[in-house]
Amino acid sequence: MNKDAIRTTQRQLYDILVTRGVVTAQIAGSQSISDSMDSIVPDMTRVCKNDVAVAAALSEQTNKTNLLVVEEGVPLSFAGRNDNWVLYSDTLHVVNPYDSTVLTRSVQWVRNEVGVDTFRIGIVSQSYLSQLRTIHALESDAGEELDEKQALQNVDNILRTAATEQASDIHFVPTQTDKVNLLFRIDGVLRVQSKIDLKVYEAIVRSVMENRCGVLLTTNTQQDGKFELQLSETKAINLRVSTMPVVRKSTSALKMVIRLLGNNDKLANIDMLGLSKANKATLTKLGDEPNGIIIITGPTGSGKTTTLSAQLLDMQSRHPNRNYHTIEDPVELQHQGMSHTEVTPTLSFAQALRGMLRQDPDVILVGEMRDNETAELGYKAAMTGHLVLTTLHTNNAHESIGRLERMNIDQQIIATNTSAILAQRLVRGLCPSCRVQYRLCDDDKQFQRYGAHKAFSTLGPESVVYKASPNGCAQCSKGSGPGLKGRRGVIEILSMTPEVQVAILEGVNPSILRRRQIQEGSFEDLWDDGLRLVSEGVVGFEELEEVLKDYEQDRKKVEESGARRGASIHALPKSTPKHQLDVEQL
Template sequence: MSITGNFGKYLVNVQQIDADIVNRICDHLNVSGDATPDAIANALVTDYKIDYDTVYSALARHYAFGEMNIPVDSIQASQIKQIKKLHKTFDEELLRQLLENRIFPLRYLPKKGDILQILAANPLHPLIQSISKDTRYKHIDVYWSKRNAIESLTCKIANCHESFLDTINEAPQVISQAVSTIDDVDEMAVDEEINRSILVDIFDSVLIEAVRQDASDIHIIPSGRMAVELYLRVDGRLQLWHRQEGTPAEALAAVVKDRCVGIDRFERDSAQDGYAQRIVDDHLIRYRVSILPIVSAEYERRFESIVIRVIDDRKVITDFHKLGFQTQAEDEFVKSINTSKGIVIVTGPTGSGKSTTLMAALNNIITPSLNVLTCEDPVEYVIKGARQLKIGHKMTFDQAMRSILRHDPDVVMVGEIRDKITADIAVKLANTGHLTLSTLHTNDAPSAITRLYKMGIEPFLLAYSINIIIAQRLVRKLCEHCKEPISADKYPAALQLGLTKEELDSGSIFQAVGCDKCNDGFRGRINIAEALYFYPEIRAEIIRNSTEIDEERIRNLAQARGMLSMRDSGIARIREGLTSVAEVLYATTEE
C-alpha cells in the first residue's frame, strides 16, 4: 500500500525518513482507523526510535505551529520572576503534569487579546486542551520547541539541578513481575516495564544530570531483587544519585540497551560495549557504554553492571597552561613536546587525567605543516588537525601501530604503551626523528623506566629515546566559598606530611567544610605531578644500569635538578590553599 496523507509524504520527502517505515506504520494504523499525523509521529518515536525532535518538528510544520527555542542563558532574572508568577496561577497538579510532558507555560499577554503563550515538544498533546478547560486562560498560542530546550528551561525556572529526579520521586513506583529463571527471563514482562515512561525518564534524566553536575561516569548497579541504584562520579568520587525501588535491574538494563547503539538487548552473559548521544543544553554529548555480567546471591537472576562514560567536548583543554602544572614541570614539558623527536610519557592510574594532558599537548603543537596521527582504542575526542585511526576488528591496535610507520608521520600519539610491540614501535619512531606521545599505568615517573625495561627495551634505547616522563594524580580543589583554616585535631597528620606548626597556626592551610555550591567542601580538581626530565646525568645513569634500573638513584638525581615528588607537589598545592591535607595523603599513600 502506498503512503497516504500529506504528513506521511512530508516525512519521506522532506525529513528523509525511510519510506518503508512510514508505509508500515500507515498500513497498521489504517486497519484501526487511527492513521492521524499524531499517531504516526508517536509510532515513529516509540516503535522505530526515530529522533523525537525530527518527528515532532515535522508535525509542528504540518499544522503550521510556530517554533520557539529559548536559550536558557538568555533568560533574565526579571523574566524568571514573571514566569514563576505565571506558574503560580496554575493548579499544582496540572502544572506538574504539563512540565512532565514538556509543555511549558511561557508568558501571558493581557494587552494582546489575553493570549497565553506555551512551548510544547508535542504541540498536539491532549493536555494542552486542559489548559483552556481548567484554567482562566482561554486563548492559547502553542509554539513547538525542542524537548531538551524545554527541559533546560524547566530546570532554570525551578532553580535546581535535579528537576527530573524530583518528578521521578513523585511518580508512582513501577511494579514488576519481570523475572523468572536464569534461562527464561519473561521478555514480555520486561517489555511492559520498558513501556512505562518512568524507566525511560530515569535513563534520560541521569544522562542529562551527569552533564550538568560535571560527572565523568554514570554507574547503574542492581541492588537486591527489586531495586536499582544509580551513581554519578563527580570529582573522582561516586555519589548516589537515585535509588529506584520496585523495579528489577533487568528492566532498566533493557532500557539502556534499547536506547544505545551497538548493544544486543538479549545478550546477558558476555561483556558488551556501545554508545549513545544526546543534545544537552544545546550541546552534543556522547556517551560510551560498558556492560558486564555480574554474580548475584540470587543464582536465578542475570544481573549486569552498567558504566557510562560521559564524553563532553567542552571539557577538552586546548590551552596547555590551563592544565595547572607547577612552573618547572610545565617548562620541561613544553620543552619536551616542542622538539622533532623523542617520547613523551604520561603515567598514572585510571582517571588521573593522562588523556587530558596529552590532548592539551597535541593541541599545543598541531600545525598544518605536521602530519599528526593518533592510535587510540577507543577514540573519545575528535582532535582538529589530527588523523585519528579507527581501531576495529578489521584493523587491530597492533596492525595500526605497524601501519603508522609507513604513513609518513611527524607526531604520533599512542593511547597506551601496552606491550613490547607497542614499546618497540614507539622507540623506533623516536629514534627515526618522530615525536611520540603516550601513556603508561605506573605509580611514579622512575618506575615507568623499569616497566619499559622489563618489557624488553634496552637501557641505551630508553636513555636516548625518552624526553620526559610525567607522573600525575588529580586531587579535589577546595571550595572557595566555604573552606576554612585547618582545625587543631588535624595538626598531627599535617605535621607528618611535612608542614610546619607555624604554617598551620597562620591560617593559610585550609580544610573542607561543605556548602550548597560544592560537593562536601570540594569543587573541581587540579593535578599534582612529578616531571622526570631526561637530563644528561639521568641518561647516563640509565645506561649504567645494564641489569636493573636503580629507581631511587634516578629519583635523587632528578630531585637535585629541582623535580618535585608527587607528595611535594601536593604539599605545594596545600600551601597555595587549593587542596587539603587529607586529599594529598589519599592521593600519595604509596609514598
C-alpha cells in the same frame, strides 16, 4: 519595578558570585541592567553558565532555603514538566523567586491542587530540579510495564542528568530486593542517586542495548555496546556500555555500567590543568620538539588521557601544520584536525601503529604501550623523526625506566630517545566557596611534617592553608563529599637531562636514582607538586595524603638517607642491556 531596584538586586547577586569566585569582578561589572526583575536570574545564568551557583547566590541574598538534598521517604510534588518549581516537605522551591507570574501560579497550584495552605518559599537550581524529576519519574513507574517510548525517555533523562552532574560513569547495580541502585561516579567517587524498581530497570537496560546500541540483549552473557548522545547543538558525548549477569536470589539479573566519554572536555586544555609554571613550561617545550617519546604513567582513572589530550591541543594550536594521529582504546575525545583510530579485537595497538607509520604522521598518540611489540614500534617511530605520546602503568616516573627495560627496550635507546616521563594522580579539590582557612602552625602535626617544605618557606608557620568544610555548600553538594569539588592533577616530570641519561646508561637502579634526585633537589616528585597545590589553597592536606599515602615510606627513606649524599649515583651496580632495536626493520 523601577531600574534602581533591578540594579540593586543584580549588584547584590553579582557581589556574592564574585566573592565565591564564580565570575570575575570585571565580568560582573560589565553586565548591563536586566530589563525586568524576572529576567535577572536567566540573564545571570547565561553569564555564569552555572545555575547551581546562581541558586546558591539567590539563597544567600533572599535568605531562603536552597534545596540541595532530599531525604528518602519525604514526599515530592511536581506540577507540569515545564513548571520550574517543586514542593518538598513544607517548602515550595522555585528556580526564579523574582518571577512574579511563576510565583503566583506555583502558590495557587500548591493550595488548589496539592491542598496545602501553609508553606514557605525556597530556592532550587534548574539542574537539580531536572534531576529530581528524573528520579521521581523512575520511582513513579515502579511495578508498571513500561512501553518503549517511556523507557527511552527514562534512559535519556538519566544520561542528561549524569552529564550535567559531570559524572564519568553510571552504574546500575541489582540488589537482593526488587530494587536496583542507580549510582553516578563524580570526582572519582560513586554516590547513590536513587533506587529503581526492577521492572523499570529491565525496560531501561533493554532500551539501552537494543534501541541505543543496536545489540540484541542476552541475559546470560557479558555484552558491550556504544552510542552517541547529543546534549546540545554544540556538544555530543560518546557512551560505552557494559552488561554483566550477576546472581540475585535464586535467579540472575544484569548489572550495567555506562561510561561517559568526553563529558569533561573543559579540562582538555593545558591552561586548565593547574600546572606549576615550571611543569607547564616543560610540557610546552616538549611539545615543540620534532621527535622523541613522551610517556605519562599512573593507574586507571588518574587523568592520563586528559593530560595527553590537553598536550595535543596545545601542540596543535602552536603547530597547526603537523599531521596528528591517535590510536586509543577507546577514543575518548575527538578533536578537529586530528585523525583518531580505535583499537578493536581485530586491530591491536601494534597493528594500528605499524599501519599509521605509513601515513606520514608528525605527532602520534598511542593510548597505551601494552606489550613489547607496541613499545618497540613506538621507539622506532621516535627514532625515525616522529613525536610520540603514550602511557604506561607504573607507580612513578622512574619506575617506567625498569618497565621499559623489561619490555626489551635497550638502555641506550631509552636514554637517548625518551624526551620525558610524567607520573600523575588526581586529588579531590577544595570547594572555593566554602573552604575553611587556618594557619599551618594551628595544626601541630601538619606543621611538624610540612612546615619546612619549600612550598611554605615564604611565611613559614604563618602560612595560610585550607581544609574542606565539614558541611559543604550549594556549590559542592553534588561533588565527591562535603567541601570538595572537582579534582586536580598532581604531576611529576622526569626530564632526560644528561645526568639522567648517564645514570640510565650505567645501569643505576631507578629507585635509587629517584631518591638521589629528590635529595639533591633536581627532581620535584608528586609530593612536591601536591604541597604546591596545598599552599595555593586548591587542595587540602587530608585529600593529598589520601592519594599519596603509598609514597610516604619512600619519602621517609629519602629523608633518612640524606646523610649519605656524598655517594655518587654512578657508583651503583649496573644492569645488563637486554635488547637492541633494529631500526631498519621499520
